[in-house]
Amino acid sequence: MQNITRREFTRKSALMGAGLAASNFVAFGGTRSARNAELSVFIPMPIQIVIDDVGWWSGDDGHESQQPYRTGISRNHVPADYQAIVDLGKKLGVRPQAATILCEWDRENILREVPTITWMREKWDNSKWVGPWLDEAADIIRNNQNHYELTMHGVGHEYWQDENMTRAEWADSSGQMRPQDQVELHLDYFQKLLNQNQLGPFPTSFVPTAFLHGFGMTGEYKISMAEVIKKRGIEYINTPFSNMYNARGAQFGLFGIDSGVITVDRGEDLLDWNDFGKRPSGALTGPTCGLHWPNLLHKDPSRNSEIVDAWVKFLKPYNDKPETLLAKNSSSFRNQLVHHVCTKVQIREDKIDIDFLETNKLNAQLSNNQLTLKIESERKLTFHLDDVKLSKSKPGQEKDNYLYTLVIECIKDLEKAVLKFEVS
Ligand SMILES: [Zn+2]
DSSP: OOOOOOOHHHHHHHHHHHHHOOOSSSSBBBBBBOOOEEEEOOOOOEEEEEEEEETTTTTOOOGGGGGGHHHHOOSSOOHHHHHHHHHHHHHTTTTOOOEEOOGOOOOOOOOGTTSSSSSTGOOOOOOGSSSSSHHHHHHHHHHTGGGOEEEEEEESSSSSEEEEEOOSSSSSSTTOOOOHHHHHHHHHHHHHHHHTOOOOOOEEEEEGGGGGOOSOOOOTTOOOHHHHHHHHTOOOOEEOGOOOOOGOOOTHHHHHEEETTEEEOOOSSSSOOOSSSOOEEEEESEEEEEEEEGGGOOOSSSGGHHHHHHHHHHHTTTHTTTEEEEEESSHHHHHHHHHHHOEEEEEEETEEEEHHHHHHHGGOOOSSEEEEEEHHHHEOEEEEESOOOOOEEEEETTTTEEEEEEEEETTTOOOEEEEEEEEE
């Protein structure tokens, strides 16, 4: 498998953003789309929403006073800001990832025990942020598990050496992992804060703070960051490859596998990290729709829904395009992303060949046996599969075209499937 360069990636993404046929771009060693005079078939790229810097109560950007970069908004955060994430998920039928910072959830000042973890070091005092809002927000998170995924971002976001704030918590500014004993300690305290607040088990996904991260081994370490957090249950890392140390090591272009952990290129966000109360515009250029929390919120929290609705309006069409779909949750996202990159389709007369040879090499990344295909045709079609089960065939009609969404239940280790179609 060869890498594509960043420029190629951007070019391909730009084609897609412009709504051009996905058959214009070639996948790694195969095709993720095919067309003939009758129809076009696509293995759509899944899209997942990832929201960074959730968890702060103070909105203050403290980086000029040795404090962390927070969300940089002109008000404190409130439980309604958590509800905004849930509402976005519910309205789109998805489960956004909330990449969470937990230091301001410390009810017992346990972070005094780890001087590198906050700006106050041994004198850490969080009493200001202990109040009923903790339980209110925790209730929102707990009661909406289908539309809210708590993703690990960090404890204090940065790393304090003596009195100095340095970027960032998990890796230094070159992407080299922080001392492993410190990383383990920070992970222990992330877990303790989850427990204090009954926020559920350790997350399975991770967004590195300040996007400082190394793919594979960094510095003198005999272990990669991915492997360290895999031991805690992390299965999935999301970070922009443009900023990742050893991005060339990522084997599959849109993602790489690091010690068995899938690492997905976040690409570029649509808005700046501190854009607050602004509506999204432009086009997504990759599988991650990356936001920072202020991007979803309004200056008046009772009006958060206005910004949420703007995102719903912006994102919904990606479910209706043949080239893309909105993934229901991270596990179906990872599954479809592997298919999008590795599974090949080819049209042969009245048949579509689906080839899983490359996909099967990444079996460990496939969380379920489903593959979603989209088929666009000018004529009404019926489908038939011999060796696999077709669980859904939903026709949608747009102008002169029919767009079918097919969910195929693949049998594990199956090398090939043949989908027959007929004009009805
Ligand atoms: Zn952050």
